[in-house]
Amino acid sequence: MESQVNYVFVPGAWHGGWSWHPVAQRVADAGHQGIALTMPGLSAGDGAGEPRLADAVTYLVEEVERRDLTDVVLVGHSWGGIPIAGAVPRLRDRLRGIVFVSAFVPRAGESMADAMGPEVGAFLRATIEASPNHTVSVDFESFRRSLMPDEPENVQRLVYDLLVPQPGNYMLDALDTVDFTGLPIAYLLAEKDQALAAPGAELAARVGVQPVLLPGTHETILTHPDEVAKALLAFTLD
Numbered sequence: 001m002e003s004q005v006n007y008v009f010v011p012g013a014w015h016g017g018w019s020w021h022p023v024a025q026r027v028a029d030a031g032h033q034g035i036a037l038t039m040p041g042l043s044a045g046d047g048a049g050e051p052r053l054a055d056a057v058t059y060l061v062e063e064v065e066r067r068d069l070t071d072v073v074l075v076g077h078s079w080g081g082i083p084i085a086g087a088v089p090r091l092r093d094r095l096r097g098i099v100f101v102s103a104f105v106p107r108a109g110e111s112m113a114d115a116m117g118p119e120v121g122a123f124l125r126a127t128i129e130a131s132p133n134h135t136v137s138v139d140f141e142s143f144r145r146s147l148m149p150d151e152p153e154n155v156q157r158l159v160y161d162l163l164v165p166q167p168g169n170y171m172l173d174a175l176d177t178v179d180f181t182g183l184p185i186a187y188l189l190a191e192k193d194q195a196l197a198a199p200g201a202e203l204a205a206r207v208g209v210q211p212v213l214l215p216g217t218h219e220t221i222l223t224h225p226d227e228v229a230k231a232l233l234a235f236t237l238d
Contacts, residue, residue, distance in 0.1 A: 011037075014163040071096045102188070150192065166182055
């Protein structure tokens with residue numbers, strides 16, 4: 001019998017752990033543990049102030065340590081690729097692998113705002129600066145068009161209504177170092193994703209792998225959880 005794998009899921013911008021629940025349940029049904037985390041400041045009504053990227057990384061590390069997890073696979077979706085990258089140096093001895101799912105693969109010193117290009121980056125900075133609580137939100141039309149096209153509007157609305165404003169520092173801060181040396185890595189890419197900061201093949205190349213294609217768009221973890229879970233299990237149990 002295969003040993004139990006502890007999958008620790010980190011959501012993308014505006015999302016909470018709820019976005020990973022369908023996939024987490026499927027890996028649990030396969031005999032493993034799926035832990036879907038919500039980063040500080042990303043729960044409805046969260047009074048977390050203005051968390052920094054370092055706070056998200058520390059929260060992830062401390063949750064793994066508090067639960068005393070080993071054989072851990074860190075899985076990040078979208079923006080969630082940044083905190084999982086930041087946690088690697090502090091959790092390396094506990095890790096079995098890293099999986100990016102239609103996720104940003106950061107480079108040292110490069111923030112999410114930087115990665116989006118000068119025009120979008122300037123818009124993000126101005127929006128965050130003007131916000132009374134230093135956050136940035138996404139409007140429904142942008143969400144529908146970029147993150148969840150091709151889905152029925154009632155499904156788009158359901159997911160959109162679960163989103164909360166993203167702490168601005170999560171988009172503006174950058175990691176000082178990024179080092180995945182010696183770790184098994186996979187990059188799972190939704191084949192119709194239109195929301196990535198760079199082409200998926202380019203992001204996968206940053207960690208030296210070819211992307212594994214999944215059906216769907218950026219929200220594939222919600223719309224195609226069977227396929228996401230199957231790909232995760234295939235990578236970590238081979």
